Amino acid sequence: MSLLPLLNSRFAAALSAVGAPDAQPLVQAASRPEFGDYQMNGVMGAAKALKLNPRELAQKIIDAVDLAGIASTLEIAGPGFINIKLDNAYLAAYVETALKDEHLGVEQSPAQHVMVEYSSVNLAKEMHVGHLRSTIIGDALARVQSFVGMSVTRQNHVGDWGTQFGMLVAFLIEEQQSGNAELALKDLEGFYRRAKARFDEDENFANTARDYVVKLQGGDAEVNALWQRFVEVSLSHCNAVYQKLNVLLDDGDVRGESFYNNDLPIIVDELREQGLLVESEGAQVVFLDEFKNKDGEPQASIIQKKDGGYLYATTDLGAIRFRVRELKIDRCLYVVDARQALHFQQLFTIAKKAKFAPENVSLEHIAFGTMMGEDGKPFKTRSGDVVKLVDLLDEAQERAFALVSEKNPGLDEATRREIANAVGIGALKYADLSKSRTTDYIFNWNAMLSFEGNTAPYLQYAYTRVKSIFRKVSDYDQNAAIVLTEPAEHALALELARFSDVVHAVAKDSQPHLLCAYLYSVATMFSRFYENCPVNQDGVTNASRLKVCDLTAKVLAAGLNLLGIKVLEAM
Ligand code: ARG
Incomplete structure (x- = not known):
């Protein structure tokens, strides 16, 4: 089981034992090392419910909780938090299991059918920079959903219809x-x-x-x-x-607006049969009490225009109905610009009312902010035109090529190109994915292509550094057990064991930046580990530490792969 659900379930049992079965344990990864590895924050809530002093209750919970063989210390901190330090032997065994697991310890969820709708460009024009975010955020989310065991349908709802x-x-x-x-x-x-x-x-x-x-x-x-x-x-x-x-x-994921063309009259009929449709100024509309217009009256959503034409929302209703009835989806993530928030709120409300989607189907607008140019203004070319996405990608690769050539003038051109392509595209994607998706951000070539800090080049380079260790060792005992003794070893092992928790958090809340922050932390912890804990000394390899290196490399590669970023064995 992943660490967070495990700790939460043990503390939930302890809360029941002390008479607060309804209180939430609220275990979280500790925000600072002095708070332990994890922190249990649910004491206050329980103390309130039971009208007890929080510190006294915290002690009772510590006495009641069964974490034998899992935690080494439990300490009361502040007004009533419980700091949890995991046992080294437990962590070592956890890492050992993760290393053997094809999902690196990431717990597999019972499969649901998750659709991730992304990119969804209008086909009249070429892709421009405005299409970048949906395309890469959606792809990362689809990869994450597959990795936790979901059955995933990718959907490119292209705009291929209309005047x-x-x-x-x-x-x-x-x-x-x-x-x-x-x-x-x-x-x-x-x-x-x-x-x-x-x-x-x-x-x-x-x-x-x-x-x-x-x-x-x-x-x-x-x-x-x-x-x-x-x-x-x-x-x-x-x-x-x-x-x-x-x-x-690919083409198999495309189901454009035109696909739903024949369903649109049926949508109108079904809305009418359900008494949801009203004629207003010649148009067919649905009034939604949930949304008020500026006069405080229920907002009208137009389904069919006076001239018989249908709207963007009508097609989207057709799509929901199809996805639920034919594709049997359990969850649909719409990775679309935040400026369409109202459209999706209204759409989901109508879809639920009309039973195109039953209550247990989750429809989620995964909104994102705007990528701004380096000057903080809308992203444009010097002459004020929209920037074609393909040109931006070419520029990323060219800039990366110049950097790689400067760093590694000795490599042949083909190798430098290969590295540059992975680094350039990786940098561009990571710069986007590492920011909280709901806010706008300013595009910056130098920051994203830096080999220092929370960037793709830094992580890609960290990966090659770990791999290079393996090229230096000739022989080591594959069967040696992992033994953790040093604090830096404990810290790295803990971080590696958290992979499951982090991937699940991203699957739940669709926030790829959590995964980026995590990978950056793994790379940082690895540096500290490598400085403090010799892996290879005087010709003798520490097999336990080498196995920790192995899992580090695997987690970095798998994590970057979930973001759609390539790693190289050397660079
Ligand atoms: N093609 C639309 C646009 O460019 C985005 C489609 C989003 N998806 C949807 N189901 N409405 O604005």
């Missing part, structure tokens, strides 16, 4: 007629801009475009084939970005 596709198809036909179509599609951004210009300047073109929207939605074969062609090209641009980013999304 702009009529315009794009009309322009594609023009380009085909002049024989330029294939070339034009190579630059989607330019394609969109030129199509839009045609739409704005030429009334005939605009009418044709509108006509194509109707044909597209009506299932016209020719228009649909052209639309399909456009979608394919656009998705292939996305796939190139996903590959460069080491993000596990």
